[in-house]
Amino acid sequence: MKIDITYLERCIATLNKALTLLNRADPENIDYDMYRSACIKEFESILEQSGKLLRKGLKPYFHSSREVDRLIFKDVFRHAVLRNIITDEECERWLQYRDNRSSTAHDYGANFAEETVVLLPRFIADANALAAEIRRLNEE
Numbered sequence: 001m002k003i004d005i006t007y008l009e010r011c012i013a014t015l016n017k018a019l020t021l022l023n024r025a026d027p028e029n030i031d032y033d034m035y036r037s038a039c040i041k042e043f044e045s046i047l048e049q050s051g052k053l054l055r056k057g058l059k060p061y062f063h064s065s066r067e068v069d070r071l072i073f074k075d076v077f078r079h080a081v082l083r084n085i086i087t088d089e090e091c092e093r094w095l096q097y098r099d100n101r102s103s104t105a106h107d108y109g110a111n112f113a114e115e116t117v118v119l120l121p122r123f124i125a126d127a128n129a130l131a132a133e134i135r136r137l138n139e140e
Contacts, residue, residue, distance in 0.1 A: 001056070001059075002138050003053055003056045003057055003134050003137065003138055005053060005131050005134050005135065007049060008046065008049045008050065008053060008127070008131055008134075009131055011042050011045045011046045011049060012042075012046060012124060012127045012128060012131065014038070014042050015038075015039060015042035015043065015046060015120065015123075015124060015127075016124055018035050018038035018039045018042060019035075019039055019117075019120050019121070019124070021035045022035035022036055022038075022039055022117065036113050036114075036117060037113075039113075039116070039117060039120060040112075040113055040116055043097075043101075043116055043119075043120065043123065044101060046123070046127050047097055047098065047101055050094070050127060050130055051073045051076050051077075053130075053134055054076050054077065054080055054085070054130065054134070055068055055069070055071065055076050057080070057085060057133075057134055057137045058071075058076065058079055058080065058083065058085075061079070061083050073098055074095055074098060077091045077094045077095060078091060085133050085137070086129075086130065086133060090126055090129065090130075093122065093123075093126055094126065094130075096119075097119060097123055097126075100115065100116060100119060101116075
């Protein structure tokens with residue numbers, strides 16, 4: 001089964017563009033808030049898409065699809081390490097991204113946004129690496 005990563009790649013490109021514009025914007029200008037909001041939205045979208053797509057990539061390694069569907073987000077990434085889809089280090093970062101999102105799920109203030117913005121350059125690199133691994137799984 002081919003895993004369609006078109007939307008994931010589009011979200012990564014959107015996040016990359018929004019972060020570039022955010023870095024150029026004056027923090028006192030409303031454009032800064034707009035680009036920061038776009039960054040947070042794409043961060044959340046990519047995080048969710050990554051878990052869903054990786055879950056699909058793991059299905060051939062399990063006895064049943066139901067077994068994979070029952071995995072929580074963090075376990076999906078831990079199983080990806082066991083299957084050599086991602087490294088231990090990448091997994092740890094993905095778990096940190098998830099913790100960032102989970103611990104601040106109800107805090108959409110500037111503090112959450114600024115904490116998340118700091119993570120974005122590494123997050124973009126990890127998301128691109130994950131997309132490449134899913135592409136590789138499609139070729140197997």
